Amino acid sequence: MIPEDILFEYNAKIKAFDKDEKIFSENEIARNYYQVLKGAVKMSNFNDDGKEFIQGIFYKEQSFGEPPLFINVPYPANAITLSDSEILILPKERLLDLLTKHHDIHLKITENLAKRLYYKAIIASEISGQEPMHRILRFFDYLKNDVHELTSNSSFKIPYTRQQIADVLGLRVETVIRSIKNLEKKGEVKIISRKVYR
Structure with missing residues (x-):
């Protein structure tokens, strides 16, 4: 930063x-x-x-x-x-x-804090009403596009464990494991050597 x-x-x-x-x-x-x-x-x-x-x-x-x-x-x-x-x-x-x-650093910190507020708003709305697979995919896209600022066609390794994903999204770890497997079947993510890529 x-x-x-x-x-x-x-x-x-x-x-x-x-x-x-x-x-x-x-x-x-x-x-x-x-x-x-x-x-x-x-x-x-x-x-x-x-x-x-x-x-x-x-x-x-x-x-x-x-x-x-x-x-x-x-x-x-x-x-x-x-x-x-x-x-x-x-x-x-x-x-x-x-x-x-x-002032350039001040602006960068303000931008970073705004991204975090945006993320909190997304997570709050996802936790309140969306299905687990939707929550997980939205979280992965936030990490890829907003935190790491990667292009949509590049492969991104999710830097969270299944337990950490569960703890962020208010899910049970078993639900996260099952949802990620279903997302893989749908072609939304890849699992390589137990690591998840979006």
């Missing part, structure tokens, strides 16, 4: 995290900007029954946890590493200084 050299110019630090290590907790006050240098991070929380709901998964060069930073509210979810990771961390005050001096 923000070029690494510019982050270092504003004294960003690299911090290493082990797999399954918490970066910040739900209800913690936001004080830093976070960007993945290596590894992967999920933001998630749990309902009263203990079921996890994944808000998003973030990979190299993606940032996470910005909205609370800009509006001075606590984080709505936990951020936990999915693998050994390195995260660039920049304190809020330095981020705001960076954004006032780099």
